[in-house]
Structures are given as C-alpha cells and as structure tokens.
Amino acid sequence: MIKSLKRYLNYFSVTLLARKERVILVRDFFSYYLKKSFLKHSYSSHQKQKALERSISWLLHSQENSMDKGFGTYKIAEGWTGSYPETSGYIIPTLVSYAKSNAQNEMIKKAIDCADWLLSIQRPSGGWQSMYVKDNKPEVVFNTGQVIRGLVEIYSYTEEKKYLQSAIKACDWLCSIQEQDGSWKKFAFMNEKRVYDSYVDHPLLLVHKITGNETYRKTALRNLEWIINEKQLSNGWFQDCDNTIKHNDRPITHTIAYTIDGLLECGMYLKDDRFVVAAKKAADVLLDIFDRENSLNGRYDWNWKGSEYLICTGCAQLAIIWLKLYRLYKNEAYLYAATKMNNMLVYIQQRNFNERADTRGAMPGSFPIWGKYEPFAFPNWATKYFADSLMLELETTHSNN
DSSP states (O other): HHHHHHHHHHHHHHHSSHHHHHHHHHHIIIIIIOOOGGOOHHHHOHHHHHHHHHHHHHHHHHHTTSSSOOOOEHHHTTOOOOOOHHHHHHHHHHHHHHHTTTHHHHHHHHHHHHHHHHHHOOOSSSSSSSSSSOOOOOOOHHHHHHHHHHHHHHHHOOOOOHHHHHHHHHHHHHHHEEETSSOTTTTTGGGOOOOOHHHHHHHHHHHHHHHHOHHHHHHHHHHHHHHIIIBOTTTOHHHOOSSSSTTSSSSSSSHHHHHHHHHHHHHHTTTTHHHHHHHHHHHHHHHHHHHHHHOOEEOOOOTEEEEESSSSHHHHHHHHHHHHHHHHHHHHHHHHHHHHHHHHHHHHHHOEEEEEEOTTTOOSSSSSSSSSSTTTOOOOHHHHHHHHHHHHHHHHHHHOO
16 A cells, blocks of 8 residues: 555656646546546547547557567656567557558558567467566466467468468467366466456467467367356356456456457357357446446446546447447447547547657546556557547448448
C-alpha cells in the first residue's frame, strides 16, 4: 500500500511539473468529474479517419524511439520503455491493414522490419519471452501466440518461408506443452491457467489454415472446449480471466475482451456455433451495461458488478467485437454500441492542444489517466486496438453506404 502510494505521488508530481503533460491531467479531471464531456461527443467518418491517422503516426513514432525495430510504451514519469515482443507481434497486422487500405507501401517495410527483429529474438524452444525485451523473461504461451499473428501476416504478404517456419516452430512448441485438460499452465504467465488463451487458439488456427496441420486445430479445440465447458458461468462471465492472481475474482475488460474475441474468431473459423454463442453471451452483457451506463468500468466480478476506472484498451477491443457481431448477425444494436464507444475513445485521444510527439495521437492506459491500469502511461497496445476499432468501423459503415 505504501509502495503504491509513493509511486502515485511520483506520477502526479512529475506530471504536474511537466507543462504539456499537466494539461492532460487537468483535462481528464474536468472531462471525467465535472462535465462528463467524454460521453457527449459524436464524430463524423472524416474525423474518425483523422483520429486513425494520428494513432498510426504515434505507433510509428513508438518504433522510431525503439533501440530495435519493435514497439514500446511511453510513460510520463519514466519516458520510453524498451520494445514489447508480444504487442509488437500483433501491431504488425494493424500496420499492414492500414498500409493496404491507404496505399502506404513504405509502412509495410516497417512492419517487415519488426517481423525480422522478432525472428532474431525467438527462443530455441520456439517461444517468445514475456514483458519488455530488456526484462529478458522466459518464453510464455500468450505472448508467443501474438507474435505468430504478426509472422503469419508478413508471410501472407511476402511469401517468404522464414516467417512461416518460425510460426510453425512456435505452434509446435505450444502444442507440446498443453495440459491434458486443454489449458496451458507450464510457460503460462504466472504459471496459472487462464481463459484468455483463447486468443492464442486463433493464431494456431491461422497456421492450421496455411499448413493443414491437424495438431494445431486439435490443440486449439481442446483449449476452447475447456473454456466454455469448465470456466464460463451461465451469465457469460469467465473464471480465471485476469492477468493477476490478486484480482482474478474481477478481471479487467482487456483480458475479458481477449477471451471473447478468441472464442468468436475461432468459432467462425471452425464453423462451430458453441464458441460463437459463448462469445456473444459475454459480449451482450457488456453491451447492455454500456448502453445503460454510457461507459464501462475497468473490472467486472462474477455478477458483472463493475469497479475501477475505464480501461481504454478493453473498450476498443469491445468495439471491435461488437462490430464483428454486427457483421455476423446484422443487429443494429452492435453497430450503435461500437460507434458510440469509438466516439468516446476519439474524444479521449483528441486532446486539442499542442502535445509532445510522445503522446500526440496515443491512447492512455486508463481514463482518467490516473486509473490503476497502466497509470500515467500510453501503452502501445491501447493505441493498436483503437486503430483497429476505427478501421473496422470505417470499413463497416462504408460497405453499408
């Protein structure tokens, strides 16, 4: 408690002394507590396209501030972190998608550079480490799955076998360490079984689609069945869903959304309604909460009772999920919720003053910025998912017109 208090006092003091960052702090205070203005704004497609451009520019700025070709996080009190292999892996598809739709071929070269760097740090086992690269942690299941996403994307674009071979090596390792019940524990984060590994199952299926290796499909299927049969309550909530032990009874929306998205994407690929229905059940509860309260908390317990401040990453991920469900079911409620969520996130990103390049266009970890999740920081994954949610919304509304 004392350690946490000292850390927060440092965050506040550093931010208050930094002229431009101080404005973010003051703006968040007025927006959240006095005017609730983050709930009231609506943005046109043109304005959302500009917000998307700002987010992509910030991601590239993050790579430029890296010692390698990966992507880091900006923290107001500490500056730039080192690169994060996990999130660098799944930022690659974001850059490629944006580059293809906006004729930015040079940007794809930056994504390829990142993939080559990831190849260079793959462990002999086939996995990738957890945390930031400077932490030199052991290889971890979840992080490895996210790097596979990036390698598959670059292989699909270049057709260079080194990317596929690396992804196959990683998939073989994931299959070799799976538990009998379908979960992962050994080499899992904190050595704990977690349901958000559904977001690892989809990368396995991506490589299955290319190679036809049935072991990858069976491994993913065992994990998915463990999740829906053993870990999902009748009200849609997931047990063992948080990325901590202390707060596992009320997971963050970030890991809840990982779990939902993994189930949804795998269910669609496998043409298995069991997983789509399981994903939809949880997504619908959060949609109802958002529709009722016009915002979301950062954590939710087994009874879907919320606590803590809004987590921007989880909100962007849920907008993506609702847009996918809209495409699947054509229920306008999903499109409305996703559009409203993205309006709120654009407001949070669009701070309307002369910021440093280190924060301009970036999405904070929490809103307000002092929330417990990534406080006073701009994690690259928050901006990545915000960009993805905007691209999917703009694509969806364009196809509707």
